[in-house]
Amino acid sequence: MKSLISATGLWTPKDSISNDELVEAFNTWSNKWNAEHAKEIEAGTLEAKPLSSSEFIEKASGIKARFVVSKDPIIDPEIMAPRIPERPDEDISILAEIAVEAAKDALAKAGRRPEDIDAVIVACSNLQRAYPAIAIEVQDVLGTGGFAFDMNVACSSAIFGIETARGLIASGQAKSVLVCNPEICSGHLNFRDRDSHFIFGDVATAILVEHEDIAPAGAWEILGSKLITQFSNNIRNNFGFLNRAAPEGVDQNDKLFVQNGRKVFREVVPLVAELISTELKKCGVPTDTIKRMWLHQANLAMNTFISRKVMGKDVDMVMAPVVLDEYANTSSAGSIIAFNKYSDDFTSGDTGLICSFGAGYSAGVIVVRKT
Numbered sequence: 001m002k003s004l005i006s007a008t009g010l011w012t013p014k015d016s017i018s019n020d021e022l023v024e025a026f027n028t029w030s031n032k033w034n035a036e037h038a039k040e041i042e043a044g045t046l047e048a049k050p051l052s053s054s055e056f057i058e059k060a061s062g063i064k065a066r067f068v069v070s071k072d073p074i075i076d077p078e079i080m081a082p083r084i085p086e087r088p089d090e091d092i093s094i095l096a097e098i099a100v101e102a103a104k105d106a107l108a109k110a111g112r113r114p115e116d117i118d119a120v121i122v123a124c125s126n127l128q129r130a131y132p133a134i135a136i137e138v139q140d141v142l143g144t145g146g147f148a149f150d151m152n153v154a155c156s157s158a159i160f161g162i163e164t165a166r167g168l169i170a171s172g173q174a175k176s177v178l179v180c181n182p183e184i185c186s187g188h189l190n191f192r193d194r195d196s197h198f199i200f201g202d203v204a205t206a207i208l209v210e211h212e213d214i215a216p217a218g219a220w221e222i223l224g225s226k227l228i229t230q231f232s233n234n235i236r237n238n239f240g241f242l243n244r245a246a247p248e249g250v251d252q253n254d255k256l257f258v259q260n261g262r263k264v265f266r267e268v269v270p271l272v273a274e275l276i277s278t279e280l281k282k283c284g285v286p287t288d289t290i291k292r293m294w295l296h297q298a299n300l301a302m303n304t305f306i307s308r309k310v311m312g313k314d315v316d317m318v319m320a321p322v323v324l325d326e327y328a329n330t331s332s333a334g335s336i337i338a339f340n341k342y343s344d345d346f347t348s349g350d351t352g353l354i355c356s357f358g359a360g361y362s363a364g365v366i367v368v369r370k371t
Helices: 019-035 038-043 054-061 095-112 134-141 154-171 239-244 259-283 300-311 331-341
Strands: 001-009 014-016 065-068 119-123 147-151 177-185 202-211 218-231 289-297 350-358 361-370
Touching: 001 095, 001 331, 014 202, 019 038, 019 054, 019 239, 054 218, 054 259, 065 202, 095 119, 095 134, 095 202, 095 350, 119 134, 119 154, 134 147, 134 177, 147 154, 154 177, 154 202, 154 218, 154 289, 154 350, 154 361, 177 331, 202 331, 218 259, 259 350, 259 361, 289 300, 289 331
Parallel strands: 119 147, 119 177, 289 350
Antiparallel strands: 001 202, 001 218, 014 065, 177 202, 218 361, 350 361
16 A cells, blocks of 8 residues: 655745844844953853854855744844744634645645545644644644644654654555644744854645545655654753743743754764665665655755765755755755755656654655656
C-alpha cells in the first residue's frame, strides 16, 4: 500500500526584515545598554554587549532577510519582539489562520475539497496553546472530516508529520491526510542576542499525503523514510506551563531559543549525512540518480557539508536549493518551502529527498519519486 505526496502549499507574511534593518535595531539597543552600564563595564563587573553586522550574519548563516508577522515592534529598539494581540476565544487563532491559508493552497493544487480530507495534523515547533488542539481548529475552519491532532518534533516536525500521515494511511485510518506546519518562529527568538537574533522567520506550509488509489497524476511516491532522535541540550527552549510554578525564572533568556551552534554543527552534520546515505541504500537509490535534495533551511554551511558528504562531491544550489537567504530558518517549514518552490522541473521517474533536522536532536528523511 503506497502513500504519495499529492501537493504542498505555502503562505508567506507580507512583511520582510532585511539584515540591515535588524542590525540597525540591535546595534542601537546594544550601544544604549553599553552607555547605561559604562561604569560596570569599565570596572569589569559586566561585559559590554557586542555589535552585529550584516556581513557577520550572512557569513555565519547565509541569511539575508526573513519574513515576519509583526515587523515594526521587532525593529523597534525599545521592544525588539513581535507584538501579536491575543484574540477572543471565538475568533480563529493566528497559528490556525496561517495553517488554513497554506492548506488552501495545497488543496487547490491537488483539486481537493476540504470534505475530501480524513485527518489533519498540525506539526510545528511551537504551539500557542496546549488545548484545544490547533489541528482541530484547522479542521473546524476548513470543514474537513475525520480527526485532527497536534505534534511537535521541533524542526523535524514536517517530516515526522508526513511519516505519521503515511502510517495512518497504511493502517486504514485515513486515505487523505493534511499536514500543516504553521511556524511563527519570531515569537521564541531573543532579538537581543547577537549570536541568534537573525536566525528565524515566520511562514506556514502544508503537505497533502494520500493513498495511491486517490492521489492525482504527477504526485510524489514515497519510496522510503527514516526518523531518528538523539537527546541533546544543545538546542533548547524552557518555556512551558510549569514556568508559573517557578516565578523567579519567568522571562529569563532560557524561556526563548538557546543553542550551542558549534556543537550542533559538529554533531548534526555527520548524523544527518549518515541518515540520508543509509536510507538511500535501503531504498536502492544510487546517489548519482538523485536529482535534488530539499534540505532543512537552518544554515548554509551545514547544508553544504551534508550535501558533500552524501554525494561525495561539491553540489550546486540547483541540486540543493536554498531559501534561507530569503526566509531565514523557518523550522519545520524550511525543507517544504524548498520543495514547494523547486520541484516543478521534475518529470516522471525523477527522484529526490526531503530532509529535516533540529532540536532533540531529531532528524527525518523522505525519499520521493515523481509519478
